[in-house]
Amino acid sequence: FTPGIEPQPTWCPGCGDFGVLKALKQAMPEVGRTPEETLLCTGIGCSGKLSSYFESYGFHTIHGRSLPVARAAKLANPGLEVIAAGGDGDGYGIGGNHFIHTARENHDMTYIVFNNEIFGLTKGQTSPTSPMGHKSKTQPHGSAKSPIRPLSLSLTAGATYVARTAAVNPNQAKEILAEAIEHDGFAHVDFLTQCPTWNKDAKQYVPYTDVQQSDDYDFDVTDREEAGKMMYEVESKLYEGEVLTGRFYVDEDRPSYGEEKRAIGEMPEEPLAEKYFDDDAEWERSADLMHYHR
Template sequence: MSAFNAIGEEREIDRDEFTPEIEPQATWCPGCGDFGVLKALKQAMPEVGRTPEETLLVTGIGCSGKLSSYFKSYGFHSIHGRALPVARAAKMANPDLEVIAAGGDGDGYGIGGNHFMHTARENHDMTYIVFDNEIFGLTKGQTSPTSPKGHKSKTQPHGSAKQPIRPLSLALTSGASYVARTAAVNPNQAKEILTEAMEHDGFAHVDFLTQCPTWNKDAKQYVPYIDVQDSDDYDFDITDRGEASEMMQKAENALYEGEVLTGRFYHDEDRPSYQEEKQATGDMPEEPLAERYFDDDYEWERSYDLLERHK
């Protein structure tokens, strides 16, 4: 069964389908928040109605990069900070695939920060899960882009002199059309948010707080948390960009003061995705490009033919 004849198949889907037949032994540390991401993702897939054959998971380097080893689907383990360009290419070649990219805060907000901004700006139709534990975990505890100012680590033994990056605000200002934050300690909310993110047509960014009990004991386990949609203390319109921005700043300030605010922060349902924009201008075919590899009768276009049109 290929990724093409499996897409759109009507059948019941079970979360266990996303567990590899020969399940590898997870090498995440006991108590790691990454287990929460894996569980929430497996629970969300039946809600979205996607099978392993309809799904592509692209991961970066770091503890988060192991996600594709424990999740059964089409997978690609990319190099550091490059999960998004790989995911973008796959989605453009086969738009019917459910494309998910995943990486850590160092991978996504640091090394791959430029890809993060421009993928959001262009509003590519995919879900980007960032495992945010405020530390470089796989390389044994270096300061990351989300580590709080003053945080001491191997690379900043006297404490970080830099303010942490603000992931939610960065996603919004860059152009993401769905922005949310959840936490590994809130599995029900995590499943719901991942489901919404995958069902969203456009770039969906999920800042997923994942505790690191081994290398970042300062962050504890991100509890207690407050769901901003359930709390009477926070009333804002997630479809209003200005109100969303103000709420994101509150959440990002509160995180380093010991208050964890999670939930949906922004949702723009009307903005066309990158694929829709390119198809509207005629720069992208309606037929998935990848399907041409299965069409023996297709007459391939050559680059010199395309260049002739612009003379």
């Protein structure tokens, strides 16, 4: 994003990615964070373009690697509001290992996964969330595999905020993103985004139910067991044609990775970013590097 130049997204008309951008733009003023205080790291894919369209610092990383970059940035500069984003192929497939361990360690950031059940930018290949039987160029006879269960995976791994929303409901999406950004710890938002170009089944995302607004669902989001059962039902019903969204798990008590490390003295109180950008320290570091290369 270049200040002063309004970017023109190149997403296809009707793409759900517009819904993520809009919700994020609306959520940030509620959170009270400025573009200068925010870093958005993205992976590769149509979703990766988000960092070019959203007003903040941005880092468009390589495929599946938005989370390690986001983790490093947050640890070096804890004052930054760090958001990572990518698609279901990028995050649950190529970057799946990073997803598990970033959740396990409860790094303080928000992770938005654009879930359109295919790889969009590379023209519709089967992804980890494609339904069983889904036909694509890479699986012309239909996927033989059950889709991944991202919410359950996230909870089991250790995420402390887990939610699902959808581009077709901008109000809920904005509220959930604002909550996720304000959450201290790893906040995972599975964001259902239709891809009308390569996944014609996108219609499955409407209509849907917000579990917090429905009388049919009553569970405690702070209870792991109840949340786990709810997520399993949510993930099963998605592929049966019923879309359930909302907050499924919130743990406000577990300290983040950075807090834990600082508490036991394994990380300095002074942010690394400030240390290395101090004039004298920068000189010392340059001298060290010169010595190393000799």
